[in-house]
Amino acid sequence: MSPVTEEQILVIPAATIDSIGPFTGFQPDVDRYLKPILASDELSFRPRGAMEKDPSFKQLIPYVVLQWTDAAGEPHLFAYTRGSGQGESRLHAKRSVGIGGHISAEDAAGGSEPYRTGMERELTEEVRIESTFEETCVGLIYDPSTEVGEVHVGVVHRFVLQTPDVHPNEDDICDTGFVSLSQLRAEKDRLETWSQLCLDHLFKV
Template identity: 55%
Template sequence: MPAVAEEQILVVPAEVLDELGRFQGFSADVDRYLQPLLRCERLAYKPRGAMEEDPSFKQLIPYVLMEHTDADGVVTVFSYTRGGGGGEKRLHAKRSVGVGGHISTEDASHDDACADEGLYRRGLERELSEEVRIESAFTERLVGLINDDETAVGRVHLGVVHVFELQEPRVSSAEADLAEGRFLPAEQLVAEIDAYESWSQIAIRARYGAGG
């Protein structure tokens, strides 16, 4: 039986982030970072296994928060527990508010990392379709980026944070790796923040005001 080819994922040299201004935590300055990071000449596909251990590259990860605001103005957020499936093993059993994942050669129309301007979008939409079922209309906003050099996972990833504002709180998990999926009040996320993975903690603090 032939060996299964290793997944090739989209990365950008970490030095590009240094040139733009490396930050720790959350940055709302999308215009400063995102387009330069997505410039064709800086992007490449690399083997996922090697990239998980190489902080000289950053793996670009769409990270989607799904919110609903009820008639009383109470904001709830889709939250889940990471299971033991095909995702990042170092985050197993942590709670999360972010849905998304790697952009790979599967999202390209040919071998060029910048096959077309829709590459990043296709990666985001594929990851969402694999992980959740969204059964509500929504509006979308791109709100910032997450960089966390204080954890082993964070050192090799860079998150692009999208917020989907849903008309109805109707989202369900589409794979076993997203367990116990449900909408929780934002204030509960703040109160239970220590149960969440580092990127979710950063997002919760930035968006819902935990600890400033």
């Protein structure tokens, strides 16, 4: 039996991001950061195991927030609980309003743009979106206060849906559904850090 090949994931040196301008928390200036990051010749695919322990590299993670507004005008976000089968064990049992994951070397096959291809693959693997929507890229997230956050940079995409027709494709995405902003704020402590940051910065009271 041939050995299992370790997943190769998309990373960029922390120094490259710092050269643009170091930030912590939610960074809304997408044009300043994302374009040079994705155009950088410092991007590379490296072994996931090593990268999870090396904060000198940051793993790029698309983080897609699905939003729907009810008839009364209140926004709702698609929320779920991360189950034990989800890739990042350190986030299990946390509630999330973001869908996404690592960009793999396979996402660059055939000359495709790996970031976009990887984002679409992750979405398709995790949920079925049966609604039209408008998409915008709204910010980046970096939270070095945890060992998970220290090695990841999130790229936040907001999909504004016409109808709340989103269904899980994986058993490990549990307790799914659109939740009102008021309820999410009331249960904010249950959310993973990136979701808390999105709630605070995209939907300011």
